[in-house]
Amino acid sequence: MHHDSWLANPPYLFTHRDFLVGEDGELRAMKARPRVVYSINGAGYSAGIRVLGDLRGSIGEGEVLVVTGPSGSGKTTLILAVTGALTSLLGGWVEGTVMLDNANPLSLEGFRLVPRLAGVVLQDPEKQLIMPTPLDEVAFTLENLGYSEREAEERAMSMLSRFGLKNKAHMHVEELSGGEKRRLTFASSIVHEPSLLILDEPTSSVDPWGIREIRRFMDQMRSTGSSILIVEHKLKYFLDKADEIIVLQEGGEAARIKGTPGSGEIEALRKIGVDAGRARITSRNVTGGRPVLTARSLAVGYGDKPLLSNVDLEVREGEILAIVGRNGCGKTTLLKTLAGALKPLEGEIMVEGEEMREIKPGKIFYVPQQPDYLFLGRSLRDELLKASRKSGTSISQLSSMIPWYEESINISPYRLSHGQRRWLSIIIAWGYKPRVILLDEPTTGLDYKLFRRLRDLVLKLAAGGTSFIISTHDPRVVGEIADRALLADGGKLREEDRARIVGMLEEEAGVTS
Amino acid sequence: MRRPSISIVFIYSLTITLLAFAYRSTWRLAVIGLLNGAAGIYYGKRYRKLILLLLALSVWGTFLDALAVSNTGPVAFVLGPLTVRRGALTATANIGLRLTAIAGAALLFAAPSDPRSIVRGLEEELHMPSGLAFSLAYALRLIPLMRRDLGEIQLARLERGYRKTPLTPRDMGSLIMPLLSVAYERASWAGISAELRGFGLRKPRRRKIRVGMPEIIVLSALAAQIIIPLLLP
Incomplete structure (x- = not known):
């Protein structure tokens, strides 16, 4: 050696x-x-x-x-x-x-x-x-x-x-x-x-x-x-x-x-920024606020074929939930259904006592895996102006959440780095003051350093009361960000111990040391 | 009956595109626009929704543009404070028919073919440079991806409190920018992927264009679209 x-x-x-x-x-x-x-x-x-x-x-x-x-x-x-x-x-x-x-x-x-x-x-x-x-x-x-x-x-x-x-x-x-x-x-x-x-x-x-x-x-x-x-x-x-x-x-x-x-x-x-060791399992003190999102007997999918069925879900204020599963198991479909973009095949979704039948960005905001889809502006400033105009959150509040705002103010959002685009997409979502933000595979392509920054951002927003549901197969998300983890497997969704899921994900990938 | 030769359909589509720019009269444009539009939408089922949406956006954009620069002649109708004159309607109709003819002819070329046979046909029969033939073929791979991108962008627009489909030219930019941004990045890497898999080494074989009944039907349809409009005002 x-x-x-x-x-x-x-x-x-x-x-x-x-x-x-x-x-x-x-x-x-x-x-x-x-x-x-x-x-x-x-x-x-x-x-x-x-x-x-x-x-x-x-x-x-x-x-x-x-x-x-x-x-x-x-x-x-x-x-x-x-x-x-x-x-x-x-x-x-x-x-x-x-x-x-x-x-x-x-x-x-x-x-x-x-x-x-x-x-x-x-x-x-x-x-x-x-x-x-x-x-x-x-x-x-x-x-x-x-x-x-x-x-x-x-x-x-x-x-x-x-x-x-x-x-x-x-x-x-x-x-x-x-x-x-x-x-x-x-x-x-x-x-x-x-x-x-x-x-x-x-x-x-x-x-x-x-x-x-x-x-x-x-x-x-x-x-x-x-x-x-x-x-x-x-x-x-x-x-x-x-x-x-x-x-x-x-x-x-x-x-x-x-x-x-x-x-x-x-x-x-x-x-x-190099991820060389096994994923860590960290915990934070979540006081367990009131439930903000509840799904009962939910079935999601396309046509009449459910990808996931009998889904019962409850997310509390400030809580972070990870949904884990293989590619194609229905994670994204579940998030889009929760966001109101797809109709559930069965069951109901309630946010603060109100049924979700359509997109309501003030209630639930879905952030896609490709953050570019979310951008509308010609520059970072224009992007925040547009978000501010529609969401009511002031541009100073939005920009205060972006540490690199001043140096990138005139840059097109599409020209920002991969990590910055992810960051911006989450801040745009947060600007609409949703009760729950849904993140679809937010850590794809992020090295460990960028992952840590994203983790800190999500934890900070969660501490302020925003809840998160994160679709992922990244053990880092389950171990270091999520409070609870659900495993999508065989068309069902069940809660599992986080450490067990992290271990399972790494073992499946062949990480042994 | 077998499919007509890729080269003949390509010649057909290219000629229709040239005719769409050559014809000035609305009647002439109507012949090629309606014929190719209907046939293209019928055969290009896979791309129908996307093409219709893009056509609708283009015609709407053209109409707004025509109101600014071609709103001349007798009054056609009055809509509240807006007076629409015949010049604006004629300009919109001409450009709309022109775009429909081009989109329809492109669909007739692209929809029934697969990219690999397009590349081979254009290279081997028409001796087209490989890079050009590949670009045409790759567009077919991009269309379904762009359709998926469009769905995602429309969802994001709704979440952000914007219309799913933009109405104003300014608004259109906010839909087209992310679509092009994602497509551009994808296309750049596709080019690298193709080159690293030996695209630059391609040595196309040469073959003669096959001419049978399917090709004669296509060429006859083309001839009819040249001759009939010439008989119209």
Whole structure:
């Protein structure tokens, strides 16, 4: 076990132990058959703006390299640089050398070889999938690489079968569940059997059951000698799979870890935003105010087929409830029904004694998973003006809840960072003074640092009397934000002990240490 | 009967779009607008709701615009303080029919086809550059996603105390901005995804355009829409 930690000896100095620079300036890896060797001195999206600093590393045959770091540390930029997409597609720049097998992806010729050598799985399946059916999606890769239409379809079908999607080959992609979409991204990226697999935040949009599938799939790839590069801030899911871990911070290498990190390192990683340890279980003193939302014998779903039935629910003033379950189990449908956007198939929803039959933002406010849907303004100021005009909450009250308001006042809400957009969406909802705010998967894509900020915001609003129902499969939400947790399983909703649910979510995902 | 060749339907749709811009008379525009609008909405069932909504928004926007810049000629009707003249109605009708013809022809092209066969057909038969063919095909993947986005945005608008469907041009911006913002980000990553999966390496085979009965029917329909309007005032 070897640890080069910025904890013990900051700043970390690269030892050049993985490769040598020859007299001719070429990189020569010391590992047997390296698949990837990179020595980057700087990279960015536009001239003069440096996103990545000095970074060096290599991945050998059958090895797994995990690159971790907080949001904005340059993880995705590293993938774009290593694949050549940054220079060849996005007009960016890279100073240094990168080799994938014998190809230099920083040159146009080398970039053209990357699709044959590597399979790249992007963060969000919604953005990666470009064809309407699974068969088209997988065959598209093969046709690009010169396979005939017939051969492409045969191979695609066989790959879909391997990923359990054969029966859905001709269905529209939008009819697949989140986990199935993720599996499809894998199938379409490796159908041509590349020797290198690159994964960008693969856990960001999947539930723990999906994470387990990803881990199993990685084992399969590795057993065939494929190398894997993963970029991920939820490090805990891949700790046992990594041969080496590189920690990025502000575009530079902050630490390099071989073997399993110790508890001190896990805590230090947490501080910079990397989720490396098991979820915590914290409790706050909830006095148990009066009930504000009650649902009785509720059935929710589309058409006449309920996704969840016999739901009995009570939320008290200032209470935070987490609803946990697999992708597609009906969590979002339940939230939308509670918000009055969908009619319940059966049962009733009462808010402060009044039945919810339609959208009443002063009673319940639903915040979607994609915060952009909620925005109406051209700038942050305009956004708050609009919220103020309709909700009656003064703009000074709204802006006082946004610590970064002054510096971002004229920025379009769509240009704010992911964490800021989430923050803004919750403040807009709060502005309408609802009794209950419904948050749909609010922590997707948030690193631990941003998660803590969101947690503090939600706890502050809850302390002021606003209740929350949060749909999630993130153990951090159940452990550190929620007062109670309900598990959606087999079409029913039942209350479970929070610690038990956190344990179950992590075990399902394969976190053992 | 088999489906007509993608290339022939593409030529049909492109020609109808050009005719929609070439024709100036309301009667001529009515021929192509009503024919293609009806056929497009019939065949493009999947996209019907979205297209009708976008058409309604466009026509309403056009009418408001026409009231400002083309409200000339004899009075057509008076609505409270608003006097609507024939010029505004004619301008709205012309642009509405033009948009209906274009949307209908686009639906006839897109609805019965899948993107992969569109890319192949346009590349192999019409020798169209792969990037252009792919953009057309990807639009089909985007439409259902945009339809879902639209539903979410409308829900958010209701929550925020705004109309589900905007009526004023200013209001329209607040619906279109999030729709485009989400679609733009999605399309940028889709481009990266396609390139990293070898789109730049595509070497389309060449094949001749197949001409049989389905193609003759499509070309005849096109000829009729060129000849009949020329007989009208």
